[in-house]
Amino acid sequence: MTKQKEVSKVKRHKLPGTDWKKQIPLLPGHIIVGIWVLFTFVMLAWILCASLANSREIMGGQAMLLPSGPHFDNYARAWSANNISVFFLNSLLYATCTMAGSVLISAPAAYVLARSVFKGNGLIRSGFITAMSIPQIMIVLPLFSLATQMGLTGSKVVLIILYIGMQIPYTTTFLITFFANLSTVYEEAAAIDGCPPMRTFWQIMLPLAQPGIVTVGIFNFMNIWNEYFMSLIFASNERNMSVGPGLRTVLTAMQYTGDWGGLFAAVVIVFLPTLLLFVGLSKTIISGITSGGVKG
Numbered sequence: 001m002t003k004q005k006e007v008s009k010v011k012r013h014k015l016p017g018t019d020w021k022k023q024i025p026l027l028p029g030h031i032i033v034g035i036w037v038l039f040t041f042v043m044l045a046w047i048l049c050a051s052l053a054n055s056r057e058i059m060g061g062q063a064m065l066l067p068s069g070p071h072f073d074n075y076a077r078a079w080s081a082n083n084i085s086v087f088f089l090n091s092l093l094y095a096t097c098t099m100a101g102s103v104l105i106s107a108p109a110a111y112v113l114a115r116s117v118f119k120g121n122g123l124i125r126s127g128f129i130t131a132m133s134i135p136q137i138m139i140v141l142p143l144f145s146l147a148t149q150m151g152l153t154g155s156k157v158v159l160i161i162l163y164i165g166m167q168i169p170y171t172t173t174f175l176i177t178f179f180a181n182l183s184t185v186y187e188e189a190a191a192i193d194g195c196p197p198m199r200t201f202w203q204i205m206l207p208l209a210q211p212g213i214v215t216v217g218i219f220n221f222m223n224i225w226n227e228y229f230m231s232l233i234f235a236s237n238e239r240n241m242s243v244g245p246g247l248r249t250v251l252t253a254m255q256y257t258g259d260w261g262g263l264f265a266a267v268v269i270v271f272l273p274t275l276l277l278f279v280g281l282s283k284t285i286i287s288g289i290t291s292g293g294v295k296g
Contacts, residue, residue: 045064046063046064047264047267047268047271048268049063049064049066050063050260050261050264051074051075051261051264051265051267051268052066052070052071052072052074052261052265053066053068053070053071053261053264054068054071054261055258055259055260055261058260058261058264059260071261074259074261074262074264074265075265075268075269077259077262077265078250078262078263078265078266078269079269081262083238083246083249083250084243084246084250084266084269084270086238086239086241086246087238087241087242087243087245087246087247087270088243088269088270090156090235090240090241090242090243090246091224091225091242091243091244091270092273093156093160094156094159094160094163094224094227094231094242095220095221095222095224095225096221097160097163097164098160098163098164098167098220098221098224099217099220099221099224100217101160101164102164102167102168102171102217102220103171103213103216103217103220105164105168105171106167106168106171106172106175107175107206107209107213108201109172110171110172110173110174110175110176110178110179111175111179111201111205111206113125113172113176114175114176114177114179114180115179115180115187125173125176128168128169128172128173129169129173131169132169132170132173136166136229136230137229140229140230140233143162144233144234147234153234153236154236154237154240155240156240158234159230159231159234159235159240159242162230162234163224163227163230166230167220167223167224170216170219170220171216171220174212174215174216174219175209175212175213175216178209178211178212179205179209179212182205182208182209186200186204186205186208187200187204187205190204211284214281214284214285215284215285218277218278218281218284218285219285221274221277222274222277222278224242225242225243225273225274226244226274227242227244228242228244228245231244231245232244232245232248243270246270247266247267247270250262250263250266251263
């Protein structure tokens with residue numbers, strides 16, 4: 001009887017329903033977001049189908065129907081004949097080196113700026129923010145002149161150095177906020193145990209900042225993967241180009257060969273890594289942005 005009473009109480013208990021009166025003012029925003037999501041999915045689906053169609057089907061508006069079946073050879077052709085493999089591996093090298101290098105340089109700097117009080121702290125922070133606001137086109141000529149004098153043009157090294165330097169202001173600014181939100185209890189406990197500050201940072205504070213480091217690392221990876229301007233200027237040949245300028249050369253070649261299926265296959269190959277990275281680590285990105293450890 002007791003169990004029946006408890007069950008009846010649970011049935012009688014109703015969860016609070018949605019307040020539709022409060023949702024009505026938000027309806028236009030929901031409609032706009034829904035249209036944007038639908039448009040994005042339709043475009044992605046069309047590009048995916050076009051990458052599996054032949055040129056006649058694409059030009060005839062039948063890419064979504066695939067009347068002759070999927071042509072997976074488009075991907076093999078794009079990967080080998082159109083040099084997408086070279087551009088892909090170059091971008092992977094640039095993005096990975098930039099992601100690791102920017103974090104290794106910025107994390108200690110951000111920790112010091114977030115935890116230490118000294119003259120010039122605010123000035124240095126303002127300098128990083130100012131550096132983020134400088135357009136690339138304003139510094140490309142001095143950088144190119146400097147790289148030419150140092151004999152670094154025409155190599156992958158100059159692009160890796162430039163990319164790391166470009167991402168340091170943003171990475172440092174992002175991690176300053178994250179380290180500032182970590183509790184000081186960890187450092188106090190480490191100091192009581194006789195742990196020096198440098199060891200405290202590498203063994204305690206840096207692992208605690210892992211969500212923020214992963215988040216900013218993902219953003220840096222995607223920024224460099226999609227970068228176009230610097231690679232176009234400093235990559236003197238296709239051997240050093242990233243996927244951005246590389247796709248432009250593929251598009252130029254398509255005007256003569258007419259291999260539009262191979263072009264869309266190349267677009268999918270280039271777009272897929274960042275899509276998988278963002279979708280697979282979306283929860284980590286959100287937690288890294290919204291959380292900052294235990295506040296102290």
